[in-house]
Amino acid sequence: MDAFVGSLAHVNASLNSLAAVLLVSGYVLIKRGRERAHKWTMLACFGVSVLFLGSYLTRIVCEGSQRFPPYPSDLVRYSYYALLASHVVLAAAVPFLAVITIYLGLRDRRVAHRRWARWTFPIWLYVSITGVLVYVMLYQLYPPQEVGAIMP
Numbered sequence: 001m002d003a004f005v006g007s008l009a010h011v012n013a014s015l016n017s018l019a020a021v022l023l024v025s026g027y028v029l030i031k032r033g034r035e036r037a038h039k040w041t042m043l044a045c046f047g048v049s050v051l052f053l054g055s056y057l058t059r060i061v062c063e064g065s066q067r068f069p070p071y072p073s074d075l076v077r078y079s080y081y082a083l084l085a086s087h088v089v090l091a092a093a094v095p096f097l098a099v100i101t102i103y104l105g106l107r108d109r110r111v112a113h114r115r116w117a118r119w120t121f122p123i124w125l126y127v128s129i130t131g132v133l134v135y136v137m138l139y140q141l142y143p144p145q146e147v148g149a150i151m152p
Contacts, residue, residue, distance in 0.1 A: 016131035
């Protein structure tokens with residue numbers, strides 16, 4: 001079970017990446033007038049985001065949050081925390097924005113749907129991309145060091 005929970009950070013980054021790809025695909029589809037494909041792509045994106053949220057919450061409940069290590073420079077640390085703060089604040093809004101925007105689209109309330117989508121799309125895309133950047137910084141570029149490890 002520990003290995004499964006430990007792998008969820010990687011799963012979450014993959015789900016965020018997939019959400020970003022689906023968001024951009026949905027945007028391209030609607031710009032090309034392919035409304036049905038746009039609808040199903042955006043619903044798939046929402047489903048991927050719901051899976052992400054379930055996976056993320058499972059990891060947090062079972063393992064807790066991963067702290068950024070102390071060894072990177074102050075510039076890197078402050079940049080990470082600024083990125084993380086903007087990501088967290090906007091991520092809290094995405095479920096509400098997405099549900100409203102999807103609801104309006106499914107009800108064929110096009111004017112209201114477009115008005116909400118102008119805000120929802122860039123925020124959702126930003127959250128998906130910054131989620132991957134947070135993962136890369138936290139687990140790939142500056143992974144946690146084992147206790148007693150010697151720094152170069």
